[in-house]
Amino acid sequence: MNSWQDAYRGLRVTVTGGLGFLGSNLAHALVRAGAEITVLDGLIPGCGGKLGNLSGIEQHCRVVHADLREGEAAVAGADIVFNLAGEISHGRSMTDPLRDGQLNTVSQLQFLSQLARLRPGVRVVYAGTRQVYGVPRALPVDEDHPIDPVDFNGIHKYAATMYHMLYSRLGQLDAVVLRLSNVYGPRMALDVPGQGFLGVFLRRALMGEDLAVYQPGDQLRDPIYVDDAVDAFLAAGAAPALAMRSFNLGGAEALSLERIAATIAEAAQTGSRVYPLEFPARDKAVDIGSYVADWSRARRLLGWQPRTSFAEGVERTLAFYRNNWDAYLPEACPAVEAG
Amino acid sequence: MNSWQDAYRGLRVTVTGGLGFLGSNLAHALVRAGAEITVLDGLIPGCGGKLGNLSGIEQHCRVVHADLREGEAAVAGADIVFNLAGEISHGRSMTDPLRDGQLNTVSQLQFLSQLARLRPGVRVVYAGTRQVYGVPRALPVDEDHPIDPVDFNGIHKYAATMYHMLYSRLGQLDAVVLRLSNVYGPRMALDVPGQGFLGVFLRRALMGEDLAVYQPGDQLRDPIYVDDAVDAFLAAGAAPALAMRSFNLGGAEALSLERIAATIAEAAQTGSRVYPLEFPARDKAVDIGSYVADWSRARRLLGWQPRTSFAEGVERTLAFYRNNWDAYLPEACPAVEAG
Known part of the structure; x- marks a missing residue:
């Protein structure tokens, strides 16, 4: 048991986006840690939230x-707020940037201005994203990497990040921003398009369909197993005053897209195979190449590190979906999206 | 005559915010350069636009x-768009961040998405701001300085900057962003609060009122005379394809706030005096200390440099207001704002 876990017993904790993938996994962990949980979720179509994600902890x-x-x-009585609500689809932000701006920027500003008034000085842990860095200039990427997002989702998530920082500078909130790499695991909305390439791979492998790897295929990613991401949120929520407010999170391993696809396809044991696909021209302008996080600041200041190997995380994830097939794997096949 | 001036003869040019301070000065210069001008302006209260700014070029x-x-x-037939519409008040952005976000971010996204559809690939020159850099980590500040705005206005102007960059990356617009330092000169809205400390100093000096200098008083600024800023916009609008899209603009001199106040007070010859005032505690969190731009990239790629000394710019500015008193200096005294 980690040192932060006792910190949550009896605390009133609000999780925005708590019916979504990451938010619901966090809610499950908070229940285990003895917190009093309020989930705030608009169930906005396309964002991946579902009531079934709280199955087993509804009460x-x-x-x-x-x-x-x-x-x-x-948020009226919240001791800590985990702020995970938002739209994560890069692709959808490119076809409908105004929607993405409303969900990820305008709504966040309205929420934070209310929160600063109702719960001045409260700790807020925000789910940021590696997308604010755009195309990495060198690997691994630390928190001092230049900000240069290459899609609307990254721009809007960065504006929301800066809102958290500014309210903290003003002493009205006490925010921590975790910049997530690709997260995967149980309760991903495999039935909703635009939730990232890992969801697409997992879904197709479970269905026995082949996996297309955008070429050259050696692009690196460091997928974070959701339990590791949840641990980082819990550590950040419970940490005393922090000298730094931004933390990159990454996975236990940096792997090529080809290796990621092959690991998933093999583990699924459905006959699913991996094949190369030319990178779609329409997506080239927003492609970021390789990404690997330098999460040493999180290790140093939050005592956090990713613990789950990719192979192990994939096994656990596939087992979850096999046991919960009907809730997460309906008919329609989501569009492929690079992530 | 600069090399770019012939470039505008007969061109269809749109100026957003063209009834405002900088926009109207640009419109006057474009008329002199022989362009066909369309001004788009919502005359949004508080933003400083007025029809009288086009006095003499209405036809x-x-x-x-x-x-x-x-x-x-x-924008239907525009060959070039100068995109200057927006709210510049730091102070108002802090009391009403949602309004600032609507004006500087949401409206810009809506405008640019329309523009990219109606005039794909068109050159757009956007009036950005030094505020995106926040507190300078070293002086002078070049375009590689980290992005770290410390007020809502800076966050929102940065998001709009990134919209311009992203549409350019996608090949849908051809944007250039000029990051302005404090601009002053004829047609500043001296009667509207929140237009920056230079406007407050000029107004008070013209009225024979004393000028308060926030202490310590040695904070540096490099005020840009509006004609120099206009020259940069014209150069950026006419420049062929550029290797860089962001340019810092600065003034011909870096001066302390005390020196700026003294120069204005002396030039006004109204008996106006300068006195020290403790920096207001409520503004400390959003104070940026000293700022001086490194505008060498603009000199190198746009062939631009500031030409007007501060003393000369102030003389010209005061002369303009003495000749146009009734239009710009009504009764009510605007609130002081640090800038």
Whole structure:
């Protein structure tokens, strides 16, 4: 048991986006840690939230089904806020940037301005993203890497990051931003398009379909198993005053897209195979090449490190979906998206 | 005559925010250069626009009085767009961040998405700001300085900057962003609060009122005379394909706040005096200390440099207001704002 876990017993904790992939896994961990949980989630179509993600802990969570902008009731008594609500699809942000801006920027500003008024100085842990760095200039990427997002989602998540920073500078909130790499694991919305290439790979492998790897295929990613990401959120929420407010999170291993696809296809044991596919021209402008996080600051200041090997994380993930097939694997096949 | 001036003869040019301070000065220069001008301006209260700023060139400008989001008619045939519409008040962005976000971010995204559809690939020159850099880590500040805005206005202007960059990366627009330091000169809205400390100093000196200098008083600024800023916009609009899209602009001199105040007070010859004032505690969190731009990239790639000494610029500015007193100096005294 980690040192932070006792910190949550009896605490009133609000999780925005708590019906989503990462938020619901966090909620499950918070229940185990003895927190009093309020989930705020608008169940906005396309964002991946579903009530079934709280299956097994329903009776321990108060769920406020409301837009982030109307979340006053969900934060009124909060001791800690985990702010995970948002839209994560790069691709959808490119076809509908205004929607992405409303969900990831405008709604966040409205939420934080309310929160600063209702719970001044409260610790907020925000789910940021590696996308704010754009195309890495060198690997691994630390928190001082230049900010240069190459898609609308990255721009909007960066603006929301800066809102958290500014409210903290003003002493009105006490924010920590975790910049996530690709997260995977149980409760990913495999049935919703735009949730990243790992979800697409997992879904197709479970269905026995082949996996297309955008060429050259040696692009690196460091997938984070969701339990490791949850550990980082819990550590950040419970940490005392921090000298730094931004932390890159990464996975236990940096792997090529080809290796990632092969690992998933083999583990699925469905006959799913991996094949190369030319990188789609329309996506070239927003491709970031390779990404690997330098998470040494998180290790140093939060005592966090990723513990789950990719092979182990994939096994656990596939086992979850095999046991929960009907809730996560309906008919329609989501569009492939590079991530 | 500069090399770019012939480039504008007969061109169809749209100026957003063209009834404002900088926009109207640009419109005057474009008329002199023989362009066909359309001004798009929503005359949003507080942003400083006024019809009288086009006094003398009314018959040469088509004015579309519409919000930036509804500006289709103003850009339909544009060869070049100067995108200057926005709210510049740091202070107001802190008291009403949602308004600032709507004006500087959401409206810009709506405008640019329309523009990219109606005039794909068009050159757009955007009025950015030094605020995106926040507190300078060293002086002078070049374009590689980390992005770290310390007020909402800076966050929102940075998001809009990134929209311009992303549409350019996608090949849908051809944007250039000029990051302005404090601009001053004729047609500043001296009667509107929140337009920066230079406007406050100029107004008070003209009225014979004393000038308060926030202590310690040795904070540096490099004020840009508006004609120099206009020259940079014209150079950026006419430049062929550029290797870089962001350019810092600065003034001909870096001066302390004390020196700036003294120069204005002496030139006004109204008995106005300078006195020290403790830096207001409420503004400390968003104070940036000293700022001086490194504008060597603009000199190298745009052939631009500031030419007007501060003393000369102040003389010209005061002369303009003495000759146009009633239009710019009504009764109410605007609130002081650090800038």
